[in-house]
Amino acid sequence: MHDMRAYKSAFFLQMQSTLCYRANILFYLTAVLIPPLAIFFLWRTVLGEVDALGAYDLGTMITYYVVVQFFIAHTPFSAWVEIGESIRDGSLTLWLVRPANHYGLYLGRLLGSWVPFWLLGLGGTAGVAALLHRYFQFQTDPVLIGAAVLMWLGGVILGFTWGYMLNLVAFWTERATGMVVLAEQAASFLAGGVIPLDLLPLQELWLFLPFRFAGWLPTQIYLGRVSRSELPLEFLKLLIWLMAFCVLVQWLWRRGLRRFAGVGV
Amino acid sequence: MNHPQKVVEVKGLWKIYERPRKAAGLRGALQAFVRRQIDKVEALKGISFEVYEGEILGYIGPNGAGKTTTLKILAGVVHPTSGEVRVLGFVPWYRERAFLKQISFVMGSRGFLEEIGWDLSVLDSLNFIKELYGLSDLEYRQALKELTELLQLQALLNVPLRQLSHGQRARAELAAALLWRPKLLLLDEPTLGLDIITQKALRDFIKRYIHQHRAACIVTSHYMRDIEDLADRIILISQGELITAGSLTDIVERLSDRRLIRVEFEREPALDELAILGHVVENSGLQVTLEIPHARVKQVAQTLLERWLVRDLTIEEPSLEEILQRHFAQHA
Numbered sequence: 001m002h003d004m005r006a007y008k009s010a011f012f013l014q015m016q017s018t019l020c021y022r023a024n025i026l027f028y029l030t031a032v033l034i035p036p037l038a039i040f041f042l043w044r045t046v047l048g049e050v051d052a053l054g055a056y057d058l059g060t061m062i063t064y065y066v067v068v069q070f071f072i073a074h075t076p077f078s079a080w081v082e083i084g085e086s087i088r089d090g091s092l093t094l095w096l097v098r099p100a101n102h103y104g105l106y107l108g109r110l111l112g113s114w115v116p117f118w119l120l121g122l123g124g125t126a127g128v129a130a131l132l133h134r135y136f137q138f139q140t141d142p143v144l145i146g147a148a149v150l151m152w153l154g155g156v157i158l159g160f161t162w163g164y165m166l167n168l169v170a171f172w173t174e175r176a177t178g179m180v181v182l183a184e185q186a187a188s189f190l191a192g193g194v195i196p197l198d199l200l201p202l203q204e205l206w207l208f209l210p211f212r213f214a215g216w217l218p219t220q221i222y223l224g225r226v227s228r229s230e231l232p233l234e235f236l237k238l239l240i241w242l243m244a245f246c247v248l249v250q251w252l253w254r255r256g257l258r259r260f261a262g263v264g265v
Numbered sequence: 266m267n268h269p270q271k272v273v274e275v276k277g278l279w280k281i282y283e284r285p286r287k288a289a290g291l292r293g294a295l296q297a298f299v300r301r302q303i304d305k306v307e308a309l310k311g312i313s314f315e316v317y318e319g320e321i322l323g324y325i326g327p328n329g330a331g332k333t334t335t336l337k338i339l340a341g342v343v344h345p346t347s348g349e350v351r352v353l354g355f356v357p358w359y360r361e362r363a364f365l366k367q368i369s370f371v372m373g374s375r376g377f378l379e380e381i382g383w384d385l386s387v388l389d390s391l392n393f394i395k396e397l398y399g400l401s402d403l404e405y406r407q408a409l410k411e412l413t414e415l416l417q418l419q420a421l422l423n424v425p426l427r428q429l430s431h432g433q434r435a436r437a438e439l440a441a442a443l444l445w446r447p448k449l450l451l452l453d454e455p456t457l458g459l460d461i462i463t464q465k466a467l468r469d470f471i472k473r474y475i476h477q478h479r480a481a482c483i484v485t486s487h488y489m490r491d492i493e494d495l496a497d498r499i500i501l502i503s504q505g506e507l508i509t510a511g512s513l514t515d516i517v518e519r520l521s522d523r524r525l526i527r528v529e530f531e532r533e534p535a536l537d538e539l540a541i542l543g544h545v546v547e548n549s550g551l552q553v554t555l556e557i558p559h560a561r562v563k564q565v566a567q568t569l570l571e572r573w574l575v576r577d578l579t580i581e582e583p584s585l586e587e588i589l590q591r592h593f594a595q596h597a
Contacts, residue, residue, distance in 0.1 A: 009396035
């Protein structure tokens, strides 16, 4: 209970901190708008030649990209490189002496810093969808919309946990930035940000990995390609992955702390 | 009679670090990139000590002596290589919540408020700390009132941290470190970079806090004034080993068999004659300071008064700073 108070407080505190930089938030809007529009022109050219690619016609493809771009761009696959940096420069010390779980505090802080961007991104994405309304397929089933959002939120926590785990490597390598950036790129691809995963070869493999929960799967739910009866199983898989990641994080954290020297502060 | 409770108990504490070796320059960087060499550094070599409630322990030594490492072990941040440590009855590196809620680790080089957020007001950050430590509204209000009054923070509470001066930030950091009324304060260079007025204000406040709340405190500082003003007892360490421990007077007695005689003459004396009596450490014409062995103080003072026209004469112990400088220079 006390921990939840701390996480909630970290969430709101970080949100306040993010809102201090108005210009930064507005610049962000351009980053949200440009990729879906660029991809629209690309796929209109490609699918102008053929009727469909796999199960994707132009409308489905445009919808897929607009939605998946929103999901992936707003998923913190690299968590905060700040976590790895705090291990390297010793400032983690300042958090270790606090009576709260470090992972929980950082998740709260990260969500707090992202929520303003999510809201802004949602507005921007709605604008793009309206602009491309001739192609964009609007989902009207509230259950599917809710399930897609819920699945994506689970994917966000999974993405954060993945990024957090990679940052913990700094306990051994001192600097994890290179690996974290590389892993972020890979995660974005494996979440379906570049090509829909069901269009890739070896799709059984990609669809087994957890990254799909943050992009491809919620988008498929939004597109109505996952039936309601399949949803519970998918949520269960998400939960299993989350638990596995949490166990791994705990293991790395404990072992890492034994090596931590707090050098730098 | 109530005996003070033991707050910290350290027995045979060892810490060996691994430190990568890198020669200077690009060549060194390339060599380290291809083949990393690791040195083992003995930061602590079997240190033992205790701290009791209501006590302020000055933990001093030159750079790299192992002071901060000890504090990090006591705070549960660093695991020792071997040895036994109990802080408030807990093994620190298990980092139990009940333990962490009773300690506070203040580092002069880096503050927690800074870590929480530069752009946030002091009050926002203090509110966060309230939630972090699970304080009730009443506990928080009382502590906040007391700390803001004593540290004169009222006018600063709604100012973003980045707009505070270094001294104002230090006061805010101290308030942030005491909000949950810790039973053990670990202060690592708490007055680093502060002007003398702020240093004194912080020292006075720390002393009052420790004695009022029957807390315990371990303080490291390179400003000997901090130690002289704050510490009830001192531990001196060097290269990871305990050199000596005791009260300030004990340490001065033990480490220095010398005294300073400051003399103000009526007429300028011949220095070569004075040099026979002792080592002339200062000379500004009429005023001369001689350093002499403790055992000869009486005899030299008598000689000075008999042979010269003396306006004033004082006998002083060398300052802790002077003693330590000499001690570490001899043992370097």
